[in-house]
Amino acid sequence: MQSHSQYYLRGEVKDENGQGIYNAKIFLSSKGTIPFYTGSSGAFGIPLSTPTDSIIFMADGYETIKTLTDARKYNTYTLKFASANALVAKHKLYSLVPQNADDVTETYYNQGETYTNLIENDFTFAEKYPETGFALNINRASYSNIRRFLNNNMTVPPDAVRIEEMLNYFDFADKANTDRDNFSCATQLTQSPWDVGKRLLFIKFKAPYINVDTAPPTNLVFLVDVSGSMENPNRLPLLKDAFKMLVNNLRDKDTIAMVIYGGIVGTYLQPISCKYKDSINRSIDKLEASGETPGEAAIRTAYALAERMYKKEANNRIILATDGDFNVGQTTDKELEDLVVTHRNSGIYLTCLGVGMGNYKDSKLEILAKKGNGNFAYIDNIYEAEKVLISEFSKTMYAVANDASVNVYFNPYYVKRYRLIGFDNRKELLENSVAELEGGEVGSGHSLMAVFEIEPVDAMYDSIMRNNPDVNIAQLQLHYKVPQSDQQVVKNFSVPNNFEDFNTCDSSIRFATSVIMFGGLLKQSELWENLNWEDIIKIARNSAMENDFSQKEFVALVGKAKIIYEPYRKKKKKEQE
Incomplete structure (x- = not known):
């Protein structure tokens, strides 16, 4: 019997100053698309079955290199610092799904509001592209923002x-799951209500829990927009009430500081123990709106303050609360993105709370949260503030996973085509980006759902294959990093x-x-032409707890949307005829 030699590739990755690069991503030709990572000193070790292989190194802020490597010797690689232009070119995707070349989108402006241009994921042939992926995060701003539009009797901008954020808003956790210490995953396959020839694959993840009572101290920097645009009741006054609720919910060992910006930027409240809640709340009450919006300088000031307060064992986080209307300094989405990404690996998280309407800049806050290794919510009323900051406090404030993403490997023997619902990418990233996922932050105990629409191969419609649980139609691989640790988990x-x-599925499905x-x-796109309001209302009413x-609020919201949208839908159909 012939034996095969086993080699072990060892080496290190450094920057141009000779410093080891932590968490550099490594791809080897013989290992396919599964990445490896460098440790805290930049070192790595990977078993190989051949002495040589093709290797690729990637790291935020550095140029990508591709070369040949030799497992018979120790290898040292140097990554060059990327220029500002190169950093923009390396911005990552939210899902790895091939796109149609003729997809187009338009920028949406409504009374000054801006939203990221998105391209919806379309169907992909599993035989040609069996592997796909998506980022995990706990962003849920989209749903409450949609609610704001509909409650004001307005149509919603498609972008x-x-x-995925609408699904994130609700808790679809498997109630039978009792494992509170590890990520769990449950899947369900059922028929698509809008297309009898398609199936829906539901993937439900449940994150581990942190016991907040015994958790390490929390160091929070409130970064509050007090510019003139924030004076309306649904902006700064709403945020003041929200922050006071949060302060009253914190422990004596937690610490608060506050940076404000409106005309000027400054540290409004030096770090203070939450033992002195009354004093903190009096300071919050005194906040008033005036001046311009120097967001860039404010973000830099907040990070500098957070770095001074930083403790490795603590939960270190900035909470940016604003309508997103930055008008002084670096103000474009890409400029702000590049500013925040430099702090991504600092151990300081960024939570963004969006408020207001008319000049609300959703696109800026979404990017800041994703690039700041954090999360994003939209606060349209005091009840939403209570949901985000009190009842879901641990989900919002305590991360249990960083850079979290999922790779999906479909079996083409059973799956002909698939479409990832949601997780749509920005148009400019599809044009300029490398095919790499932008992982997200996941909070304590959060439930996350992803859904694929699937066209099975013909054999799957057979009565035997249709209900054969011994067959695996796909494999999932969850990747994440443990916070405050070098540990990479797969x-x-x-x-x-x-x-x-579908009619007998669990009500959550x-x-x-x-x-x-x-x-x-x-969305009002061609991908959803078979939908109608009556079917949605019927399914929602029959399944809502x-x-x-x-x-229950969702059911009422769909009914309101039907009244708003049906005249537009009938008019559009008549114009097409």
């Missing part, structure tokens, strides 16, 4: 509709062919489907 999950008729359909109709306020 404001991010279906977890594998199988996706069985556990098809169940049916309700999630109504949320997807709702987002699809608001009686004791769940958010789900």
Whole structure:
């Protein structure tokens, strides 16, 4: 019997100053698309079956290099610092799905509001592209922003509709799951209500829990926009009430500081223990709106303050609260993105709270949160503030996973085509970016859902194959980093062919489907032409939990949208005829 030699590739990755680069991503030709990472000193070790291989190194802020490597010797690689232009070119994707070349989109402006230009994911042939992926995050701003438009009897900008964030807004956790210490995953395959020839694959992740009572101290820097645009009741006054609620919920061992910007930028409140809640709340009460919006200088000041307060064992976070209307200094989405990405690996998280209407800059806050290794919510009323900062406090404030993403490997023997619903990419990134995922932050105990629309191969319609749970139609690979640690975690999950008729599926699956359909109709694209309001309302009413306020509110919101949208839909159909 012939034996095969086993080699071990060892080396280190340094910058131009000779410093080791932590968490540089490594791809080897023989290992496919699964990445490896350097340790805290920049060193790495990878087993190989051949003495030589093609290797690629990638790291934020550095130029990518591709070369040959030799496992028979120790290798040292130097990555050059990327120029500002190169940094922009390396901005990452939210999902790895091939796009149609003729996809187009338009910038949306409504009374000064701006939203990221998105390209919807379309169907992809599994035989040609069996592997795809998406980033995990706990952003849920899209849903409350949609609610704001509809409650004001307005149509919603299509690019404001991010279906993955709409799903994130609700808790679809598997109630039978009792593992609080590890990521869990449950999948369900069912029929698509809008296309009898398609299936829906639901993937539900549940994040580990942190016990907030015994958790390490929290160091928070409130970065508050007090410019003139913030004077309306649904902006600074709303945020003042929200921050006071948060302060009252913090522990004595937690610390607060505050930076404000409006005409000038300054540290309004030096770091103070939350033991002195009354004093902190009096300072919050005194905030007033006036002046311009020097957001760039404010962000730099907040990070400098957070770095002085930083403790490795603590939960270190900046909470930026604004309508996003930056008008002094670096103000474009890309300039602000490059500013925040330099702090991505600092151990300081960034939570963005958006407020207001008319000049609300959703695009800026979405990018800042994603690049700042944080999360993003839109606060349209005091009840939403309570949901984000109090009832979901641990989900918002305590990260259990960084740079989290999922790779999906479809089995072409069972899956003909697939479409990832939501996780749409920015148009300019599809044109300029390398094919690399932008992982997200996941909070304590958060439930996350991703959904694929699938066209099975013909054999899957056979009665035997249709209900054969021994068949795996896909494999999942969850990647994330443990916060405040060099540890890179990879977890594998199988996706069985556990098809169940839609009408008998768990109510959480049916309700999630109504949320997807709702987002699809608001998108108003050709991908969702088979949808109608009556079907959504019927599914939502039959699946909403009686004791769940958010789900019952959703049913009412769909009814309101139907009244707003039906005249537009009929007019558009008549024009097409």
